[in-house]
Amino acid sequence: MGISDELRSFEATGIYRLSGSGAAFLDPVRILNTSYRRFRLVPSAYYSRSFGPAGQGGEAEAERTRASPERRKRKRKRQPKHRELNEVERIAEARHQEARPLLLSAHESLLNAKDLLEFVSRIIKEDVCVLDVESNLENNFVELGSSWRAPFCEMTLIQKSSGEDSEQGICHRTSTSLFNSIISVQENDDTEGEFQGRHYILPRRSCFLMTDLKDVRGLIPDNCNQGYNLIVVDPPWENGCVRQKVVYPTLSNRHLLYLPVQELAHSAGALLALWITNREKMWKFVEEELFPSWGIKDLTVFYWLKVKPDGSLIGDLDLFHHRPYECLLAGYVNLNKEDARGSKFKFLKERQVIISVPGANSRKPPLQKLLSEYIPGPKPAKCIELFARELVSGWTSWGNEPLHFQDAMYFSDR
Numbered sequence: 001m002g003i004s005d006e007l008r009s010f011e012a013t014g015i016y017r018l019s020g021s022g023a024a025f026l027d028p029v030r031i032l033n034t035s036y037r038r039f040r041l042v043p044s045a046y047y048s049r050s051f052g053p054a055g056q057g058g059e060a061e062a063e064r065t066r067a068s069p070e071r072r073k074r075k076r077k078r079q080p081k082h083r084e085l086n087e088v089e090r091i092a093e094a095r096h097q098e099a100r101p102l103l104l105s106a107h108e109s110l111l112n113a114k115d116l117l118e119f120v121s122r123i124i125k126e127d128v129c130v131l132d133v134e135s136n137l138e139n140n141f142v143e144l145g146s147s148w149r150a151p152f153c154e155m156t157l158i159q160k161s162s163g164e165d166s167e168q169g170i171c172h173r174t175s176t177s178l179f180n181s182i183i184s185v186q187e188n189d190d191t192e193g194e195f196q197g198r199h200y201i202l203p204r205r206s207c208f209l210m211t212d213l214k215d216v217r218g219l220i221p222d223n224c225n226q227g228y229n230l231i232v233v234d235p236p237w238e239n240g241c242v243r244q245k246v247v248y249p250t251l252s253n254r255h256l257l258y259l260p261v262q263e264l265a266h267s268a269g270a271l272l273a274l275w276i277t278n279r280e281k282m283w284k285f286v287e288e289e290l291f292p293s294w295g296i297k298d299l300t301v302f303y304w305l306k307v308k309p310d311g312s313l314i315g316d317l318d319l320f321h322h323r324p325y326e327c328l329l330a331g332y333v334n335l336n337k338e339d340a341r342g343s344k345f346k347f348l349k350e351r352q353v354i355i356s357v358p359g360a361n362s363r364k365p366p367l368q369k370l371l372s373e374y375i376p377g378p379k380p381a382k383c384i385e386l387f388a389r390e391l392v393s394g395w396t397s398w399g400n401e402p403l404h405f406q407d408a409m410y411f412s413d414r
């Protein structure tokens, strides 16, 4: 496939396979937009990190400019480079060194894909409609869901009738409990939701349950043949940086042991993918306690390398506490390898690199398309995201704020 064919395919799918390294460059906005029929995500709202006054670099640049010389000095001092690494840091550094050649090769192949970079910086910078997300007063679902008012909260679902009716603008309105009940958008069209004066866009064939972890068992299907084939987990890991910015509440590691992963997994097996921070303490916990307790086997790592719209890394690759990449640890649950041999999926075994321009507030890139060939079990695969903040067509989203990024301010009409 020539470069222009690859770019054409990227325009349609949001995924560009980089020749040389095999890494995948993703445009999350394009991928997420495949979930909607009547709406589309506003790129500047997704990529708000990359926007800023006069397109001068957005959040990342503002953060750099805000840092006083004293703060920069303090930051430099904290780098373990200036002292002997302790035991745990040595293990973390060895992990980084193992990933480094793969990351460098992936990045080099991105820098060589000039047509892609030109296209990406154009689509990101050209979107002049910069939303004032900060001053928009969104509903705080985390707070509401834990208050005494939660059982009284109802969302109005507004569905446009198909056929002649829709041309005449006829809408069907139904009310449903917002917290602690599974809400499904069955129709083959996007649905709008109304709650406390704000509008939400719900993609067709999406489903969500908004609860706290203590009620997560409400997700378990009655029959294990109706379980999930892809389970993506993005836990609110305890981490100094998140605590400082108070973006969302965090959970201590032991809470994750209560996620009913085996009961959620399909009887024909599931691929589980867990986002994990670079802290060595988390890796040790996941490898030694969490994955064995969930029954996850055959682990593989995906590295998510974060770049600016011009293709440069968002930070120094070797900066110890602020790596410009995050990891997704994937493995299989309930999978009988013998049964799987004859079926039509590819067994995931090689480390891979995903590259994208990151969205705001540690939003992760959408994964189903990229992982689809590695998902065992019947097709179409049933997919679920645990600790989700957005809905996706064909997926179930669970967490205490799965409607966070569904606020209508992040969308425009097609």
Ligand code: SAM
Pocket (backbone or CB within 6 Å): 142, 211, 212, 213, 214, 234, 235, 236, 237, 248, 249, 250, 251, 362, 363, 364, 365, 387, 388, 389, 390, 399, 400, 401
């Ligand atoms: N995958 C998401 C994305 O890309 O936007 C990010 C998820 S974020 C790392 C973790 C989420 O878990 C936050 O939305 C947070 O509010 C939620 N969370 C924290 N404590 C929770 C709890 N006790 N029960 C359910 N969800 C919780």
